[in-house]
Amino acid sequence: MFEAIAFYLFAALTIVMFTITVMTSQALYALTAMAAGMIFISAFFFILGADFLGAIQIIVYTGAVMAIYAFGMMFFDTTRNVVEKRSNPRFVVVLGALAAVLVVFIVLAPIVTTNLNANYPIDLAVGNSQAIGMVLFTKYLVPFELAAVMLLVAMIAGIVLAGKKMDKSLTLMTEEDIALMHDSFTHESTQEEAH
Amino acid sequence: MEVYLYIALFAPLVGSLFAGLFGAYPKMLFTGVIASGLLFASFVSSAILLNYVLTGHTVHVEMMTWIAAGDLYIPFGFVVDQVSVTMMMVVSVVSTVVHVYSIGYMAHDKGFNRFFSYLSAFVFSMMVLVMSDNFLGLFIGWEGVGLCSWLLIGFWYHKESATWAANEAFIMNRIADLAMLIGIFMMYWNLGSLQYDVVFANVATLPMHIITWIGIFLFIGAMGKSAQFPLHTWLADAMEGPTPVSALIHAATMVTAGVYLVVRANPIYSEIPDVGNAIASLGAFVAMFAATMALVNRDMKRIIAYSTLSQLGYMFVAAGLGAYWVALFHLMAHAFFKALLFLGAGNVMHAMHDELDPFKMGGLKKSMKGTWIFMTLASVALAGIYPLAGFFSKDLILEVAFVEQHYILYTVLLLTAGLTAFYSFRLVALIFHGNERHLEHGIHPHEAYSFMLYAMAPLAVLAVIAGMVFKTPYYLMVTNLLPAMTYHIHNHTTFWIMTIGTQLFVIAAITYAYKKYAKAVKVDKKVESGLLYQLLYNQYYIPKIYDEVFSKPYLKLSKLAWKEIDLKIVDATVDGIANVIYQTGEKTHTMQNGNLSSMLRWMVIGLVVLLVLAVAFTAGYNAVNLQAM
Amino acid sequence: MEITLTHYLVLSTVLFAIGLIGVMRRKNLLMLFFATEILLNAVNIGMAAISHYRGDYTGQMFAFFIIAIAASEVAVGLGLLIVWYKRTGKIDLDQMTSMRG
Numbered sequence: 053m054f055e056a057i058a059f060y061l062f063a064a065l066t067i068v069m070f071t072i073t074v075m076t077s078q079a080l081y082a083l084t085a086m087a088a089g090m091i092f093i094s095a096f097f098f099i100l101g102a103d104f105l106g107a108i109q110i111i112v113y114t115g116a117v118m119a120i121y122a123f124g125m126m127f128f129d130t131t132r133n134v135v136e137k138r139s140n141p142r143f144v145v146v147l148g149a150l151a152a153v154l155v156v157f158i159v160l161a162p163i164v165t166t167n168l169n170a171n172y173p174i175d176l177a178v179g180n181s182q183a184i185g186m187v188l189f190t191k192y193l194v195p196f197e198l199a200a201v202m203l204l205v206a207m208i209a210g211i212v213l214a215g216k217k218m219d220k221s222l223t224l225m226t227e228e229d230i231a232l233m234h235d236s237f238t239h240e241s242t243q244e245e246a247h
Numbered sequence: 248m249e250v251y252l253y254i255a256l257f258a259p260l261v262g263s264l265f266a267g268l269f270g271a272y273p274k275m276l277f278t279g280v281i282a283s284g285l286l287f288a289s290f291v292s293s294a295i296l297l298n299y300v301l302t303g304h305t306v307h308v309e310m311m312t313w314i315a316a317g318d319l320y321i322p323f324g325f326v327v328d329q330v331s332v333t334m335m336m337v338v339s340v341v342s343t344v345v346h347v348y349s350i351g352y353m354a355h356d357k358g359f360n361r362f363f364s365y366l367s368a369f370v371f372s373m374m375v376l377v378m379s380d381n382f383l384g385l386f387i388g389w390e391g392v393g394l395c396s397w398l399l400i401g402f403w404y405h406k407e408s409a410t411w412a413a414n415e416a417f418i419m420n421r422i423a424d425l426a427m428l429i430g431i432f433m434m435y436w437n438l439g440s441l442q443y444d445v446v447f448a449n450v451a452t453l454p455m456h457i458i459t460w461i462g463i464f465l466f467i468g469a470m471g472k473s474a475q476f477p478l479h480t481w482l483a484d485a486m487e488g489p490t491p492v493s494a495l496i497h498a499a500t501m502v503t504a505g506v507y508l509v510v511r512a513n514p515i516y517s518e519i520p521d522v523g524n525a526i527a528s529l530g531a532f533v534a535m536f537a538a539t540m541a542l543v544n545r546d547m548k549r550i551i552a553y554s555t556l557s558q559l560g561y562m563f564v565a566a567g568l569g570a571y572w573v574a575l576f577h578l579m580a581h582a583f584f585k586a587l588l589f590l591g592a593g594n595v596m597h598a599m600h601d602e603l604d605p606f607k608m609g610g611l612k613k614s615m616k617g618t619w620i621f622m623t624l625a626s627v628a629l630a631g632i633y634p635l636a637g638f639f640s641k642d643l644i645l646e647v648a649f650v651e652q653h654y655i656l657y658t659v660l661l662l663t664a665g666l667t668a669f670y671s672f673r674l675v676a677l678i679f680h681g682n683e684r685h686l687e688h689g690i691h692p693h694e695a696y697s698f699m700l701y702a703m704a705p706l707a708v709l710a711v712i713a714g715m716v717f718k719t720p721y722y723l724m725v726t727n728l729l730p731a732m733t734y735h736i737h738n739h740t741t742f743w744i745m746t747i748g749t750q751l752f753v754i755a756a757i758t759y760a761y762k763k764y765a766k767a768v769k770v771d772k773k774v775e776s777g778l779l780y781q782l783l784y785n786q787y788y789i790p791k792i793y794d795e796v797f798s799k800p801y802l803k804l805s806k807l808a809w810k811e812i813d814l815k816i817v818d819a820t821v822d823g824i825a826n827v828i829y830q831t832g833e834k835t836h837t838m839q840n841g842n843l844s845s846m847l848r849w850m851v852i853g854l855v856v857l858l859v860l861a862v863a864f865t866a867g868y869n870a871v872n873l874q875a876m
Numbered sequence: 877m878e879i880t881l882t883h884y885l886v887l888s889t890v891l892f893a894i895g896l897i898g899v900m901r902r903k904n905l906l907m908l909f910f911a912t913e914i915l916l917n918a919v920n921i922g923m924a925a926i927s928h929y930r931g932d933y934t935g936q937m938f939a940f941f942i943i944a945i946a947a948s949e950v951a952v953g954l955g956l957l958i959v960w961y962k963r964t965g966k967i968d969l970d971q972m973t974s975m976r977g
Contacts, residue, residue, distance in 0.1 A: 059879045063887050070891060070914050074898035079906060086910050093917050096884070100928040102936050105943075109920075112943050117913070117950050124954045125906065128961055141901065147851055148896030152889045152918075154858035159922060160885060174931045187933045188940070199944040206948030213955025844969045848900050 058099055066092045079125060087118045101174075104181040248299055248306045252327055255292035255335060256374050258285040259342070263367035266360050274359035276350070282363040283346040286370065290339035293332065300332045301724055307380060314383075321441060326380035329728040330575065333721070334377035334507055337579050340705070341499035341586045342370040347702035348590050349491040351695060352597065356489075362402060366495065369395035373500040377507060382431050382441040385508070389427070389472065392501050393420045399496075400488040409487040416481040423471020423478055430464030433457065447514035455519075462515050462522045465508060473505025473559050476533050480790050482556055483540075486548040490593030493548060497555040498586035503578050506559065509566040510575050513729060516566070523567045527648075530563030531659045536787070538666035542673075543783045546603045547595065550674050551588050554629065557663060558585070561644050564656060570647045571729045576721060577640035584628035584636060584710035590703050591622035595678055598692035599685060605677035607688060612679040614692045617700040619679045621707050626675050628710040630668035630753050639714025642749060643734065649745065650734045664749060665756040672760035680765040884925030891918035905960075905967040909953055916946045 069089035073082045090113040097106030174183070188196055262285035266278040296306065306327040314321040327335070346366060353362050372395055376388025394417075401413025435441055437457055438449050450458060469475070474482035482502065486493055496502060509516060509526070516523050537556035544550050558581045565574035598615060599608060612619040624635070631637035641664065648657040685692065694700075722731075775784075785791065838849060895918055898911030920939045927935025961967055 056879050059883060063883075066887070067890055067894070070894045073910050073914065074894055074902070074907075079904065082907055082910055086913065089914070090917065093921060096887075096921055097924050100884075100924045102924045102927065102939070105920075105924055105936055105939055108940065108943055112947055113913075113917075117947060120950055120954055121906075121909070124958065127958050128906065128967060144848070144897050144900045145893075147848075147855060148900060149889075149893040151851055151855045151858065151896050152892035154855065154862065155892060156885050156889045156922065158858060158861060159926075174927075174933060183933065184936060184940070187937060192937050195941060199941055203944060203948050203951075206951040210951035210955040213952070214958045842970060843972050844900075844903055851896060851900060 055099060058095070062092050062095045062099075065089075066096075079128075083118065083121055083125065087114055090114050090118070101180060103179075104184045107181075248296065248304075248327075249308050251292040251295045251299075252306050252308060252325060252378070255289045255296060255339065256325065256371070256378055258289040258292070259367045259371040259374060261285055263364050263371055266367060267364035269360040270364055272360060273357065274354075278360045279346070279350040279353075279363050282367045283343065283350065286339065286343045286346050286367065289370075289374070290336075290343045293335040293339045296327050297332050297336055300327060300329055301720070303727070305329070318439065319435075321381060321383050323384065324380035324442070325378045325384075326443070327378065329725045330507075330511060331377045333575060333579060333725060334503075335374065337503070337582045338370060338373050338377065338499045340709070341582050342366075342373075342495060344586065344702050344706055345491045345495050345499075345590070348494075348593070348699050349489075351699040351702075352491050352593055353489065354696075358402065362399075362489070365395055365398045365402065366492070369399060369492075369495060369500050373504070376504055380443055382434060382443070382446070385511075386424075386427065386431060389424065389468070389504060392472070392504060393417060393424065396420070396485070396496060396501050399492040400485045402488055402492065406487065412481070412484040412487040416485050419478050419481045420471045423468050426464045427468020427471075430461050430468060433461050433464065437461075443511070447512075450515050451518055458515060458518045459522060462512075462519045465512055465515070466522065466526055469505030469508045470529075471505070472508075473502045473563070474556055475505070475529060475559065475563065476536060477789070479533065479537070479556055480786075480793060483549050483552045483786070486546070486552055490548065490589060490596055493552070494586045494589035494593070497552065497589060498582040502555060502559055503582065506562045506566060506574055506578050509563070510571045510578075510729070513566075513569075513571045517569065517730065520569070523569060524653075525567070527564045527567030527653065527656060530560040530565075530567055531648075531656045531663075532560070533557070534560030534564070534663045535659050535666075536560075538663045538670065539783050540786050541670040542666060543780055545606060545784075547592055547605050547674065547678070548589075548603060550605075550670060551585070551592055554588075554667060554671065555581075555585055557667060558629075558641075560663075561641060561660065564660065565644045565647055568647055568651050568653065568656075569730065570644070570732060570734065572722060572725045572731070573640070573643050573647055573734075575725065575729070576718070577644060579717075579721075580628075580636035580640040580710075580713045583706050583713055584625040587621055587625040587703060587706040587710055588629065590699075590706070591618045591625065594618040594695040594699065595622075595692075597695055598690075600690055602685070602688070602690065605674055606684070608678045608685050609681040610679070610683035611685075611692055613683075615679075615694045617694060621700070621703055622679070623675055624707050625710055626671040629671050630757060631664060631749070632753060633750060634711075634715050636710050636713035636715075638750075639718050642746065645749065646734045646745070661749065661752070665752050668753040668756035669760045672757045673764050676761050676764035680761070881925055881929040884929075885922055888918050888922035888925070891921065894918075903969045905957055905969055905972075908969065909950065909957075912949070913946060916942055 066089050069085045069092060072085035073089065076082050076085070091110060094106040094109035094113075097103070097109055178186075259282075262282035265285075266282050269275050269278050299306070306325075308325050310323040310325065312320070313323045346363070349362065349366065353359050356362065369392065372388050372391025374388070376385055376392060379385045379388060397413045397417040400416050401410045403409045404413075431441065434446055437453055438446055440446060450461075453461075471478045485496060488496075516526075534557045537553045537560065541550045541553035541557065544553065558577070562574045562577050562581070565571075565577060594615065595608070595611065595618060596603065598611070598618075602608070628635040628637040631641040645657060645660050645664070648654075648660055775781075782788070838845070892915060895911050895913075895915035898914060899908060902908045902911055920942055923935040923939040923942070925935075927933060927939070957967060960972075964971075
């Protein structure tokens with residue numbers, strides 16, 4: 053009973069929040085609504101007994117991702133709204149719904165029709181975090197390492213992309229401009245050495 | 248001996264391929280010389296083989312396996328026996344002469360090399376036809392001859408009439424070839440083999456009606472090649488080709504194939520005398536029919552062509568009555584003088600700048616003495632005057648008809664002999680005697696190259712002596728294979744009356760022809776407007792009837808198919824498909840407008856489509872699999 | 877009233893649909909990123925629910941990796957967005973037409 057109330061409550065909240073995110077024209081509203089939606093989603097994880105996932109959801113999304121978005125938005129002129137021309141909203145809604153239903157259907161089909169065996173059955177004796185850790189570092193070690201490398205690469209990419217000199221495109225510049233830029237760059241470095 | 252067999256067979260092929268190498272180049276004398284030389288080699292080999300066969304041997308080789316599938320076994324086998332060696336001699340002699348002659352005749356033609364390539368291929372096909380030891384090999388040669396005749400009749404392909412005539416010849420032959428193929432299939436179906444020896448040994452065991460049908464179908468094939476009624480129209484139209492080709496077709500390589508087939512298949516026809524009688528009757532009819540058309544025609548080459556048709560009729564009479572050796576003998580004798588006649592006509596044509604109407608010639612004996620002598624000689628031989636070749640072969644056929652008590656055939660043939668003499672000498676008289684009508688047309692004739700005349704000389708000699716000298720040795724040789732029947736009229740009085748009577752009749756016809764045409768040509772308007780004259784002049788209206796009955800409805804049908812089926816269904820479908828694709832491209836190229844937003848939208852649509860397909864296929868797969876379980 | 881797997885899957889579907897609608901209708905590049913986050917989260921809910929009702933950790937593992945991917949996507953995507961903004965001063969999807977042929 054309690055579970056049901058919690059589910060419906062959070063379901064309603066999540067849907068509302070995400071709808072605001074998608075529909076509002078204010079970037080700030082959207083950001084806020086989404087951060088809230090993420091937190092509400094973590095509630096489902098807790099209800100489903102995936103405590104670790106819930107914690108991660110709050111930390112990663114609300115803590116890290118939303119923070120990055122917030123910082124990112126500081127670069128942009130958020131007060132100036134992008135004029136969004138809308139065409140055929142009903143078509144968009146129908147198409148989105150259809151795609152979603154199909155995806156779920158496909159994911160669900162094997163579960164409903166055949167008796168899948170659990171590869172890694174949930175053991176209620178150990179806590180969720182401990183069990184996750186055990187599975188993650190035994191069966192999913194290689195994907196885990198790969199994910200770590202991927203995050204590292206993404207971090208470096210983010211730093212480089214947002215860094216200096218990236219406002220100019222080398223591919224779109226003429227040879228002279230590149231030479232000029234290179235000269236000024238070497239000039240600066242020699243000056244630094246002189247200091 | 249096998250070596251000589253292969254030389255005789257393949258020398259023309261080598262010549263053809265060699266000349267064919269230079270087919271696209273302008274005239275090169277050596278192609279003609281080499282092709283002729285190779286043909287001469289073929290002739291020499293044939294002569295050696297003839298000598299060998301005369302001693303009572305035959306050569307039979309199996310070159311290689313051609314078709315071996317299941318029970319079907321057909322080798323590339325060749326046989327040189329009494330019949331085929333006769334044909335080989337005829338073919339190689341006439342072809343060699345024609346080749347040498349063509350070097351002069353085609354000297355100024357652009358397609359000189361090409362001509363020799365075709366000509367040698369023609370001879371090769373005929374060699375395959377006569378030397379094969381089975382019916383399928385014969386059929387290959389048969390088709391090769393048809394193809395080469397198409398190439399050569401249409402040699403001057405820029406002339407519309409030539410291409411038309413070539414197509415006509417090819418199509419008519421094709422109709423007959425189908426029947427022949429059916430005959431061959433029936434033979435294989437019932438006997439399980441196509442080898443001559445096997446077929447002929449076992450043919451008597453078949454039920455009567457099957458032998459009859461085989462005989463009929465094979466004869467229809469022979470009718471097409473030998474231009475028997477009603478498939479005869481192509482032969483006269485084939486005169487569109489260069490004259491040496493006509494000589495070759497008429498004397499050696501094509502029309503004789505039909506006679507050869509009947510002679511070769513004599514064990515089959517011996518079983519079915521009724522069909523034989525039908526063949527003989529048709530032959531007599533054609534002999535008469537063609538001779539009457541030749542009476543009034545105004546085209547030199549066509550007259551000779553009709554004469555060939557008529558003589559083929561004689562051969563079929565002999566073959567149909569079971570006198571196979573007589574048919575083959577007449578074939579041989581006829582080949583010599585008919586080739587001579589055609590080559591002489593070629594000389595005249597050259598001298599007359601391709602004028603073919605003998606009424607516009609006349610008095611040529613002054614300027615073209617050699618040709619005059621040769622053509623007169625050939626005509627005498629054709630008319631059957633003692634002691635030239637025609638007398639021995641043609642009168643023999645008359646005797647056959649008489650002895651076999653087919654008096655109607657005999658009468659028809661006798662009348663035809665008179666007609667033959669008349670039209671032959673009408674032609675000679677019109678061309679070589681009388682006043683020089685061609686001067687009005689500003690033509691100054693000249694004799695052909697002397698080497699062309701020398702090339703014709705052997706034929707002239709053969710036309711004179713072939714009957715007298717060759718008859719007995721030929722008879723002794725060929726009756727080893729063919730039924731040996733002698734036709735003697737037992738009553739000596741009857742024999743002498745018949746022979747002398749025929750000679751007198753023929754001489755009278757010749758005299759009448761000379762009298763009527765040798766001096767001044769008077770055109771009798773009354774006769775020419777007469778019904779009979781018009782009927783003959785228009786070839787019994789048969790080409791017209793064919794045109795009305797077959798060609799025009801077919802043209803209509805083709806037009807209907809073109810306009811209704813091709814344009815409205817086939818073309819429309821193709822255009823429709825192209826249009827759909829084009830319109831689709833036109834409509835959908837806005838998809839690629841470079842707008843990321845719309846691209847995303849399309850991406851989602853694509854995703855939906857793929858998902859639907861995935862669901863549908865999985866559902867379908869499961870449904871099938873569950874059913875199977 | 878029992879909450880079954882179906883409830884969660886329906887919720888997941890609804891959220892996924894919202895995300896897709898956002899992807900399709902948003903012209904602001906930043907908002908597009910938000911929409912993709914919604915898509916990923918919708919799937920995550922489904923994964924966790926299946927994991928729970930099937931008694932299998934695999935679903936949770938997948939959700940875990942999806943979160944990792946989402947994080948790196950944000951880092952790289954936002955970096956690119958900033959570069960783009962620096963160069964053109966715009967983050968409007970309709971004006972990114974350099975891919976037009």
